[in-house]
Amino acid sequence: xxxxxxxxxxxxxxxxxxxxxxxxxxxxxxxxxxxxxxxxxxxxxxxxxxxxxxxxxxxxxxxxxxxxxxxxxxxxxxxxxxxxxxxxxxxxxxxxxxxxxxxxxxxxxxxxxxxxxxxxxxxxxxxxxxxxxxxxxxxxxxxxxxxxxxxxxxxxxxxxxxxxxxxxxxxxxxxxxxxxxxxxxxxxxxxxxxxxxxxxxxxxxxxxxxxxxxxxxxxxxxxxxxxxxxxxxxxxxxxxxxxxxxxxxxxxxxxxxxxxxxxxxxxxxxxxxxxxxxxxxxxxxxxxxxxxxxxxxxxxxxxxxxxxxxxxxxxxxxxxxxxxxxxxxxxxxxxxxxxxxxxxxxxxxxxxxxxxxxxxxxxxxxxxxxxxxxxxxxxxxxxxxxxxxxxxxxxxxxxxxxxxxxxxxxxxxxxxxxxxxxxxxxxxxxxxxxxxxxxxxxxxxxxxxxxxxxxxxxxxxxxxxxxxxxxxxxxxxxxxxxxxxxxxxxxxxxxxx
Numbered sequence: 025x026x027x028x029x030x031x032x033x034x035x036x037x038x039x040x041x042x043x044x045x046x047x048x049x050x051x052x053x054x055x056x057x058x059x060x061x062x063x064x065x066x067x068x069x070x071x072x073x074x075x076x077x078x079x080x081x082x083x084x085x086x087x088x089x090x091x092x093x094x095x096x097x098x099x100x101x102x103x104x105x106x107x108x109x110x111x112x113x114x115x116x117x118x119x120x121x122x123x124x125x126x127x128x129x130x131x132x133x134x135x136x137x138x139x140x141x142x143x144x145x146x147x148x149x150x151x152x153x154x155x156x157x158x159x160x161x162x163x164x165x166x167x168x169x170x171x172x173x174x175x176x177x178x179x180x181x182x183x184x185x186x187x188x189x190x191x192x193x194x195x196x197x198x199x200x201x202x203x204x205x206x207x208x209x210x211x212x213x214x215x216x217x218x219x220x221x222x223x224x225x226x227x228x229x230x231x232x233x234x235x236x237x238x239x240x241x242x243x244x245x246x247x248x249x250x251x252x253x254x255x256x257x258x259x260x261x262x263x264x265x266x267x268x269x270x271x272x273x274x275x276x277x278x279x280x281x282x283x284x285x286x287x288x289x290x291x292x293x294x295x296x297x298x299x300x301x302x303x304x305x306x307x308x309x310x311x312x313x314x315x316x317x318x319x320x321x322x323x324x325x326x327x328x329x330x331x332x333x334x335x336x337x338x339x340x341x342x343x344x345x346x347x348x349x350x351x352x353x354x355x356x357x358x359x360x361x362x363x364x365x366x367x368x369x370x371x372x373x374x375x376x377x378x379x380x381x382x383x384x385x386x387x388x389x390x391x392x393x394x395x396x397x398x399x400x401x402x403x404x405x406x407x408x409x410x411x412x413x414x415x416x417x418x419x420x421x422x423x424x425x426x427x428x429x430x431x432x433x434x435x436x437x438x439x440x441x442x443x444x445x446x447x448x449x450x451x452x453x454x455x456x457x458x459x460x461x462x463x464x465x466x467x468x469x470x471x472x473x474x475x476x477x478x479x480x481x482x483x484x485x486x487x488x489x490x491x492x493x494x495x496x497x498x499x500x501x502x503x504x505x506x507x508x509x510x511x512x513x514x515x516x517x518x519x520x521x
Contacts, residue, residue, distance in 0.1 A: 076234045077118055084112050084229045088222050104214035111222030116230065121238035121302030123230040127223035128305070129187030134219050137191045138212040140167065141198025160199055168192050182301055231307075239303035239312045242296065243378070246321050249292070249328045250375035250438070252285040254368045256335055257431070261364035263342060264424065265357045289332045296325045311381055317448040324378075324441045331434035337427050341420055352418045356404055356425055362397035363428045366390045367435055374442050383446045383453055384439060391439055394432045401425055 068075045091097045091105035098105065115126045148159040171192050174180050180188065198212055230236075300318040308314040373387035405425060408418075445451075 073118075073234070073236050077236065080229050080233055081112075081116050083233070084116055084225050085109065087225050087229075088112050091218065091221070101214055101218055104211070104218050106218075107215050108218040108222035108225075111219050112226055115223050116226045119236045119238040119241065119299075119302055120230050121299075121304070121306040123226050124305045125183070125302055126186055127227050129184060130190050131220055131223050133187040133190035134194050134216055137194035138198050138216055141195050142209055142212055144195075144199045164196055164199055167195060171195075182297070183304075235309070237303075237306060237309055237312075238299045239306055239316060239318065240310070242299035242303055242318065242321055243312075245292065245296065245299065246324055246328070247375040247378040249289050249325065249332075250371045250378070252289060253328065253331060253335060254371035254375065256286050256339075257364045257368040257371070260338055260342070261361040264338075265353060265361065286332055286335050289329055290336070292325065293329065296322055317445060320441065320445040320448055324438060324445065327434065327438045327441055331431060331438065334427050334431045334434060338424060338431075341424050349417055352408070353421050355408070356401060356421060359397045359401035359404060360425060360428055363394055363401065363432060366394040366397060367428075367432060370394060370435055370439070374439060377446070377451070378442060381446075381449065381451045383451050384442050387439055387442075391432075391436060394435070398429050398432050401429065 088105075088108045088111075091101055091108055101108075111130060115123060115130055117123045117126060144160060144163045148156040148163070151159050171188050175185055175188050201211075300322050303312075303316070303318045306312075306314075367390070370387045370390035373390060374384060376382075377384045377387065405422065
């Protein structure tokens, strides 16, 4: 009994339990508020333009609200001023191109749909009270069905989908409400005026107050993709062959961030198409004139993603359990490291050329060096003697070599696309270096040939060694045996020294 009494005395009273519960709730609310504040701060620090955009939207709403606050404006537009507020809400977007696109789409769609709605109402009136609703219903069915079908066309879907939706809504409202409203033309005029005011306010604020251009975002996105690929290739060679270079330190986990940067390229297709679509609506600004070849950026982005798929395959072999023998990896290490290094430099130069809007020049040199390394790698792979037992063990390393060869081909296609962009967009000429860069030196290869013996008059029949030096790298084994008139031939008689 004494134990139960002591236990009952130690139990907290209901007021104490309630106070503890309130204290716990306050602590949880404080933690959530702190986390929310950190999230808001991080969101603004990641892109300060988001804060500016929010202030711009608030300013646009305040300006349009004057249609209600100022008495002369309210007497002119009346309750139709609410359409201006709705226009700002639906039209104002983050970039200038998106705002102009939606504003013009809404304006033209409202004007055309309103005109057709008024015309449909006057046409239906000719059929009397009985035929008027029938004719209006038929016209609504016909035009709305036709407008909805046009949304399936890819071009209209990409650029005018919002306008088609506004056309359907406005035509239906004008034609149907006109059956009960007497002053239909005046009502349509007020709504069109307020929509034009709201759309114009959005466009003016978006352009003249800290503008965010979709074209500049697309431009930056493309050259950042090339730099991400360059970072991966720069770090891939040293990490893949680190087991061969035992004297070098192993790359730490913190230094392997290059392996994650390229993955955003694989999912950037929709963003690129959206930015290119909005950039077409923007006027000339900065270094981008009106009619800038934005489609060429999409082509470069598509080629970059094709190269990224090969990069994804290379990344899969970094931590693979199947590793080739160190002897084979050491044999192909030099050309593979040369390919990754020169390809990385080529991509960096191409990204810099797009960023500075200059014609590609030095990138061609690094691309040429990559091709020479590819030819040397092909020769090593062809001259490697294999046994049945070694064939399966070298497959991973041989696959890596093959993928690197494909990477160089994709980089060459990217270079051609960037060069075409420089011509279409009239990029400025690059500054030529004062010292001419060294040309890639091809390896001198020894070829064996057959030569007719030289008959010695003295009857001394000694052995003869023929050495052929070729300065060109053959594309395949058959080309190496082809006759080359520029080859240097040296004949040495062993007996005569």
